[in-house]
Amino acid sequence: MSRLRSLGVPGGAALSDERWARLAWSRLVEPENEKVAASIASHGAVDALDRFLSGPEAQAGAHAARLEALDLDRARHVLDRLRARVLVPGDDEWPSGLDQLTVPPLCLYARGECEVSVAEGSVAVVGSRAATAYGLSVAADLGEGLATRGVTVVSGAAFGIDAASHRGALAAGGPTVAVLARGLDRAYPQAHEGLLREIARHGAVVSELPPGWAPHRHRFLARNRLIAAMTVGTVVVEAGLRSGSLNTAKFARGLVRHVAAVPGPVTSVQSAGCHQLMREHGATLVTDAAEVLDLMGRLSLDAVGPVRAPETAESELDPVGLAVFSAVPVRAGADLARLQEHTALDTMTLLAALGRLGALGLVVRDEDRWRKSPPPRRGRSS
């Protein structure tokens, strides 16, 4: 495996680790390379890479230039500087939905305080860049409504609907996950540098592209398949008839995920794509977060109202209390280690906050796991 030794693996060793091999692969080929995916599936990433390096393709065109530039030791330094990590299939943090893709990502670059596994059971909220005030408002409400109900919002951090849905989720304490169509070294779009920082602080920012790789048309399409695959369903809030978000919805349909769309005025070109999805492609009409969850399989939770304690109790929380409350799941419960990962609080602070939340009736402890309290019953009898 001498060819693998030349790739600059830290320590000068031969590349024998799947993670490093996948990282190398991600720097050599474009996303959605079916041939490479098939070779990795047959031989593993290390052997597949060795075969590739000894073949003619490695010496041709773009591959040759990329191979020439490949320096895994340097790549590691870049990732350290970005505080980014590399995820590969099988990692705890790896979103299992990605395995259902015909061509899964070679690896996933991730930044942020939350594990990318917060995307399990998440919902994608996507739409036009050129959104209307109406669309922005609905997207923010959906983001907030989903986050309030303990559902992670996944989107693309683009202008318009994407950003509004992330912001809505952040307003409710998150978490939210942004999937970028460029490497994590730069914000994309540049104007969303602050937004992406907040998303990383209360969730995760991910990409299948290595740092330095710029967004191209194909990479946007490839990114959309990740959003569709990581989530249980996609909601399109506003979309012109050529919006890329329709492409995300198409991927979602292909992956047997839920596809929903928000209606709007028939006079608005920004709702035309949504109406088309509903008329011609069987997308379900949704008007709020409760209906999204009703569709996407959380009927029992939703039927009793928002999973939220009365405003009065929550409004008494300090920022630490709110952060912990946001991190506590609704159903399955989370143990202390998990909550620490999500909140980045030390054990004493976390336990004290959980104690206060318990006293307020917002959180219940079940052996060594914590979950949100069931919502109060509706009606006057409560």
Place this chain on the structure above:
Amino acid sequence: MSRLRSLGVPGGAALSDERWARLAWSRLVEPENEKVAASIASHGAVDALDRFLSGPEAQAGAHAARLEALDLDRARHVLDRLRARVLVPGDDEWPSGLDQLTVPPLCLYARGECEVSVAEGSVAVVGSRAATAYGLSVAADLGEGLATRGVTVVSGAAFGIDAASHRGALAAGGPTVAVLARGLDRAYPQAHEGLLREIARHGAVVSELPPGWAPHRHRFLARNRLIAAMTVGTVVVEAGLRSGSLNTAKFARGLVRHVAAVPGPVTSVQSAGCHQLMREHGATLVTDAAEVLDLMGRLSLDAVGPVRAPETAESELDPVGLAVFSAVPVRAGADLARLQEHTALDTMTLLAALGRLGALGLVVRDEDRWRKSPPPRRGRSS
């Protein structure tokens, strides 16, 4: 049949005619009287009436008072004064869809220049009284778009969506049919006196209630079943969650008619009923007249674009030419007698107008029938 002789049939004869018997019935009982409908179905309207008059019910409460007041000779004079006619099942003009009702109307009072049979193949466009500017605009566009394509618009002449859809149809030359929840002696609502006059001039105004009968809640519901039954489908443009138009949609569904709804902003309470129809009751989302026709079975016509000659040719028409062009059907064609009924023009004027329309390529003659020309092909090759 001496009891029937007392009802004041013109000429003092015994009431032996189904039409007069049904007119008498309509002045004795409320719409949707199942028992009366069953008796008429078994014995015919004349015998059923004779049986009723000899039974105890005729002498009790409201029936007795109505019987006391019943004077068919006077009723005829009232109808003459209103220029109204009485239709009964089996008449050429009788809308055949009404026969599919569990309790069809006893008779139908009608005014206007068109036969009520213009409602064959028609579409109901209904909705809230408290419509928004958006809803009014969409309803008017739908009314105009349907009329332009040769489809009669049926509605209830109420404030809001109903009126807007009638006005849209009138703007395109009609015809349009208003179904009222009160007798034809007065406009309802009063403010729509002028609108109803225009509807009568370019279509028909109908009611199952005799002149003088006021609108009550039950009569509105009964009226809605007529709108649903007379049409091939109902489009709800805007509806709050308690709008009566949802009731029309429910009747339409029960009668296996098409049910469609127009989406709107999810933030608008006036669109909430439409969204509910689509989400929970399988209504089809429609955004314009072309989509309504696509749904309601005129795909082949619609696929080649609006059934309309180029604007330039039409804009050259004088009012008579436009009226005749509007009256000429798209597919089956109409003979001279039919076109005279629709246009109220004398034979010479009508033939001259048809000649001009033929010369402009807007109308084709097929033996003794006239129909609109097929629309021009799309694309540059035409």
